[in-house]
Structures are given as structure tokens and as C-alpha cells.
Amino acid sequence: MNFPSELKYTKDHEWIKALEGNQALVGITEFAQSELGDIVFVDINSVGDSLKADEVFGTVEAVKTVSDLFIPVNGKVLEVNPELENQPELVNTDPYEKGWMVKIELENPADLEGLLDSAAYQNLVS
Amino acid sequence: MKNTPFLDKHLALGAKMAEFAGYNMPISYTGINDEHFAVRNSVGVFDVSHMGEFILKGPDALDLIQRVTSNDASKLVAGQAQYSCLPNNNAGIVDDLIVYCLKPNETYLLVVNASNIEKDWNWIAGFNDKGVQMENISDQTCLVAIQGPNACKVMEPLTPADLQKLKYYTFEKNSFAGVENVLISATGYTGAGGIEIYFENKDGNAEKIWDAIFEAGKAANIKACGLGARDTLRLEMGYCLYGNDIDDQTSPLEAGLGWITKLKKEADFPSKAALVAQKATGITKKLVGFEMLERGIPRHHYKIVDSEGNEIGHVTSGTQSPSLGKAIGLGYVNVPHAGLDKEIFISIRDKGIKAKVVKTPFE
Numbered sequence A: 001m002n003f004p005s006e007l008k009y010t011k012d013h014e015w016i017k018a019l020e021g022n023q024a025l026v027g028i029t030e031f032a033q034s035e036l037g038d039i040v041f042v043d044i045n046s047v048g049d050s051l052k053a054d055e056v057f058g059t060v061e062a063v064k065t066v067s068d069l070f071i072p073v074n075g076k077v078l079e080v081n082p083e084l085e086n087q088p089e090l091v092n093t094d095p096y097e098k099g100w101m102v103k104i105e106l107e108n109p110a111d112l113e114g115l116l117d118s119a120a121y122q123n124l125v126s
Numbered sequence B: 001m002k003n004t005p006f007l008d009k010h011l012a013l014g015a016k017m018a019e020f021a022g023y024n025m026p027i028s029y030t031g032i033n034d035e036h037f038a039v040r041n042s043v044g045v046f047d048v049s050h051m052g053e054f055i056l057k058g059p060d061a062l063d064l065i066q067r068v069t070s071n072d073a074s075k076l077v078a079g080q081a082q083y084s085c086l087p088n089n090n091a092g093i094v095d096d097l098i099v100y101c102l103k104p105n106e107t108y109l110l111v112v113n114a115s116n117i118e119k120d121w122n123w124i125a126g127f128n129d130k131g132v133q134m135e136n137i138s139d140q141t142c143l144v145a146i147q148g149p150n151a152c153k154v155m156e157p158l159t160p161a162d163l164q165k166l167k168y169y170t171f172e173k174n175s176f177a178g179v180e181n182v183l184i185s186a187t188g189y190t191g192a193g194g195i196e197i198y199f200e201n202k203d204g205n206a207e208k209i210w211d212a213i214f215e216a217g218k219a220a221n222i223k224a225c226g227l228g229a230r231d232t233l234r235l236e237m238g239y240c241l242y243g244n245d246i247d248d249q250t251s252p253l254e255a256g257l258g259w260i261t262k263l264k265k266e267a268d269f270p271s272k273a274a275l276v277a278q279k280a281t282g283i284t285k286k287l288v289g290f291e292m293l294e295r296g297i298p299r300h301h302y303k304i305v306d307s308e309g310n311e312i313g314h315v316t317s318g319t320q321s322p323s324l325g326k327a328i329g330l331g332y333v334n335v336p337h338a339g340l341d342k343e344i345f346i347s348i349r350d351k352g353i354k355a356k357v358v359k360t361p362f363e
Helices: A030-036 A109-114 A118-125 B007-012 B032-041 B061-068 B114-125 B151-158 B205-220 B227-237 B272-281
Strands: A014-018 A023-028 A039-043 A056-062 A066-070 A075-080 A102-106 B016-020 B023-028 B044-047 B052-057 B080-087 B093-103 B107-112 B133-136 B141-147 B171-176 B179-185 B194-200 B223-225 B285-292 B303-305 B311-321 B326-334 B343-348 B351-358
Touching: A014 A109, A023 A030, A102 A109, B007 B205, B023 B227, B032 B044, B032 B223, B032 B227, B044 B205, B044 B227, B052 B061, B052 B114, B061 B107, B061 B114, B080 B114, B093 B114, B107 B114, B114 B133, B141 B151, B141 B205, B151 B194, B151 B205, B179 B205, B194 B205, B227 B311, B227 B326, B285 B343, B303 B326, B311 B343, B326 B343
Parallel strands: B044 B223
Antiparallel strands: A014 A023, A023 A102, A039 A056, A056 A066, A075 A102, B016 B023, B044 B141, B052 B107, B052 B133, B080 B093, B093 B107, B141 B194, B171 B179, B179 B194, B285 B326, B285 B351, B303 B311, B303 B343, B311 B326, B343 B351
């Protein structure tokens, strides 16, 4: 499985990717999508909300199961990936690029340092 | 946790395994949707050896079956099978099952749910006061379901049995893939057609049959399918799953199983009088199919509410239907809300998501 080294990870199987200007993208890992199986609906109603780390920002529905989505660090939800409305399966096929879930504004970019790096996350799921 | 004789096959195919009813079972191999479509469009294979099998034998075998099951097994001829259930003493259901008539008035095979093997055995044994010989052959019996529109055609070279002429809910014993004495049954839990085969696990039979099935199905793109696809396939047909849609608390009449509840049969069976009364006064809740009109996936235990938010029932099964591309479910609702096209709301994460009652099989 692939765990890109430029991303940070959580024990809840989200990844976060820092963008310019205190923003970041959040999604779920390849391991997470593989455990969930065919994803049929990404339900996110938290745009505009300021959330604390580990709070729920949405829910992902697979054929067989449903799972909450947790925000990795404190931040405000700015945008949901619009492609997921009609193509939730992008989370399965391309979890780190086209399958991103939300764009957030980081409360404190330094928070990312406290998350798992690629090697540590890989260790967790192997 | 128990394993079926096909564990090595599942692992070699990269199956995602999980515990189900005390067995280590394949949930999926290449993905639930992929396996689902293999069965709807061509042919798929399920290892369902976790299911339970009892042989009932002796001059009073039929009498015992008639006194524990709701359907009328006296109608069965040799080579015929029947869907039935075991009512409990509170007008609920101990289990649902299939009764196979091997020899009328003499030998029957009962196929029960894996999660209920011990409960069913004890329940039936409790009625066995005339010395019917009961044998639990669950541990040594393999059950493989080969399902889909191409299933019979591609399996035909493996057996002298005329699979394409085998009528629904009939069976015969024949050789299959060089193994003698295989019970070949035109039954299944997918609504896609096909067969289920029962055979004894001995002398490497399991591997021999498994390999032959996949070799014979190669040209039809045969796929191994797990319990995940089994669930989406049965749900599209509106078939009940014990533990979800029916259980010790639900009456067969509420569950829409009136067609297997023969209240006029001669033999008395548990709760027969209560079910007769229930039929006369009318049921108050009913298992219905529904489809989502707004975005959301219904799940077991979610509440069903009316437009004002009053609770009117609960979901027993739900999924995104791979074939129909919409979310569907089964659930109990109070009778005034159970009519076709009635608008109901599924409470998903504290929001009422609109749905409507539809007929099953879903379409």
C-alpha cells in the first residue's frame, strides 16, 4: 500500500496535506478505503464549522458499513470536494488525490507536527 | 473460531475475512460491487459451509417436522425442498430454514442458519418424543452456492444431472466434479438463479470441487463472492435475513412470511393458535421494503419516523443497491404507514431522510 511521505496521518486513518496560506486538504488513507470497501456516499455537512482535533466532520458510507470522519487538527471546514457528490468511488480509486474530502483552514499550522509521518502510520497499519 | 474447508482457497484469493456466527468467513475478495455484478450478470461462487445441516430419519420424521415448522412438509415429494420457519412459543421465530425431502415420511434434511445451529437443535430435540433419529452433520458438510444466470450452463459439464431442467426448489443426488453423492439443489439466496451443492468434506473433496467449479466457469468470468455480496443480492430480492429482519420477537405474519405459515395444516405447531388469532385481528406492524428519496443509506436499527418526527418503526436491513444504484432497505413500520408509496423518513444521524414504501423484489 501507498502512504505518500509528504502527508501526515492520524490513528483514525485520515491524511492531511498542507497547502499554501494555512490551508490543508483532508482525506482517508488507502488502508481506510480498502477496509471500508466500495464507498457509495460521502456525507459532509460541516462547511463553515470550526472544529477541534478529532471531532467528526462527516461520515463515509460504504456498501457494507458506515464510518465517521475525524478532523486531524483544529481548523475550520472551508469546502467539500464537489466531485464526490457524483463520484464517491474516487475515494477508493484515488484516495490521496482526486478522492480528497475537505479543505480546511488550520488554526495553527504547527499542529501538523504532532501527527504521524508516513513511516509511523505504515507501522500502525501493517 | 471455526474454519470451513475452503480457508486456504479464500486466503489465496486475497479474501477479506471476518468472524460470522463463529466462523472465519470471506466477506469480499475483489469488492462487493464487483462480486455482486458477477452474480447478476454471469456467475459467482459462495462458500456457505458455515450453514447448519440436520438429518431427521425414521417413521415419525415427518410428524416431528410438521410439529415444529410452519409450512406444510407433508406436501413434499422426494427431491423437493421447501422454505419454512420454526415458530417459537411467543409467536416469534426461532429460525428460518429449508426442508429437503430425501425420502417422504422417512428422511429429511433441514438446513438452518449458522448462528442458530445449537438453538435449533435443542428446540427441535425438545419436541422429539417419538424417537426420530436426529443427526447434526453441520461440521462435515460443505455447502457451495453457484449463482447467476450462467451458473447452470457452465456447471453442466461437471455432472450428469440436467441442471438447466432442474426446477426451482427441487434437487437430486448425483456426482459432481467426480465426487459421488453430491446433493445438487436449484435454490439460492440471490434471486439470480443457479444451484447450491452439499457434499461431505472427506478425501480432498472440497478442493477438488472448488477447483473444478472455477475451471468450468473460467470462460464465463466466474468469481468468488463473499458474504458482503450475498447480503446486497438477497436484500435486492427482499429476502429476510435471520437476526436482522426476523428474530425471536417478530411474527412470521408481520415479516410477510404468511405464505410459509400454513395455519390450516393439521398438525399443531408452536404459537399456531396465537398466529391464527393474529391473522384474525390483524397485525399492527409490518415488514416493508422502502427506497430512499433523499441521499442517505439506511442501516439496521435506524429509527423510522413520520413527517412530524414521531417514531413509527425501525430499519432491519439497508444498503446501497449495486444493481439499482439507489439506497434500499427493509424495516418494520406501523400498519397505517405500510402501504405502497407511503412517505416515511429514516432517521440518519438525527435527521429525517425521506423514503417511500415500495414492493419487493426492489426494482
